[in-house]
Amino acid sequence: MTQTTFPKVRKAIFPVGGLGTRFLPATKSMPKEMLPVVDKPLIHYAFEEAREAGIEQFIFVTGRNKHAIEDHFDHVHELQTHLSETRKRRELDRISEWLPAAGSISFTRQQEPRGLGHAVWCARHLIGNEPFAVILADDMVLGSQGCLSQMVAAHATSGGNMLGVMDIPREKTASYGIVDIDASSASDDAKLVKARGLVEKPAPENAPSTLSIIGRYILQPEIFSVLENQTPGAGGEIQLTDAIAKLIH
Numbered sequence: 001m002t003q004t005t006f007p008k009v010r011k012a013i014f015p016v017g018g019l020g021t022r023f024l025p026a027t028k029s030m031p032k033e034m035l036p037v038v039d040k041p042l043i044h045y046a047f048e049e050a051r052e053a054g055i056e057q058f059i060f061v062t063g064r065n066k067h068a069i070e071d072h073f074d075h076v077h078e079l080q081t082h083l084s085e086t087r088k089r090r091e092l093d094r095i096s097e098w099l100p101a102a103g104s105i106s107f108t109r110q111q112e113p114r115g116l117g118h119a120v121w122c123a124r125h126l127i128g129n130e131p132f133a134v135i136l137a138d139d140m141v142l143g144s145q146g147c148l149s150q151m152v153a154a155h156a157t158s159g160g161n162m163l164g165v166m167d168i169p170r171e172k173t174a175s176y177g178i179v180d181i182d183a184s185s186a187s188d189d190a191k192l193v194k195a196r197g198l199v200e201k202p203a204p205e206n207a208p209s210t211l212s213i214i215g216r217y218i219l220q221p222e223i224f225s226v227l228e229n230q231t232p233g234a235g236g237e238i239q240l241t242d243a244i245a246k247l248i249h
């Protein structure tokens, strides 16, 4: 039996255009993705997770007041010259060693806050016709093997649209996308399971399970034509969850 192989996931979208209203006042003048955890901003952890997963093209969908994110991924000549002249090698490495190669990082703007589905759709021309990852930096996921790296490995043999999930208390379902799973389809190690349906932010009494989507996705390019015609869903926003749900069959 020959095993089907699926195209490599080379590109990742980082939707970072959100207004960060849940973190006010910290995010009044600073992007939420720049909030630090220990010594790195959230977006840096997301970038490292993507790079570990073999991502080669990093696509940021930004919005107004998000310049700090672009600056974080750029050289800062004045500081680098100073550190170099004062022989602060370690500090110099900490700001520049990890910078992605020129041309492997792109920024496009989501001109209106119309939801996650709309943000992903804004990157359609930068993705083209290949599978891609989506990482929401405000969901920080740590593991000895990164979450996206595990998903990319699974996608190499299973293909399809794939979501990272976690179990949450039922009273929290209205804050997340919730997955209806077909438990009988679980893989041998129970890490991979088929979804029958997805609902964005259901009330606890209507939630089909307590498995919530965390901000890690691998999606097929067909999603863009679905998003193109997607009408607003929960919260009046164009929901990525609704578009993925349409592709489940």
Ligand code: G1P
Pocket (backbone or CB within 6 Å): 116, 136, 139, 175, 176, 177, 178, 200, 212, 213, 214, 215, 239, 240, 241
């Ligand atoms: C988004 C998604 C939701 C997902 C969540 C994870 O919601 O729409 O399905 O569960 O991210 O953080 P948001 O947090 O943007 O409201």
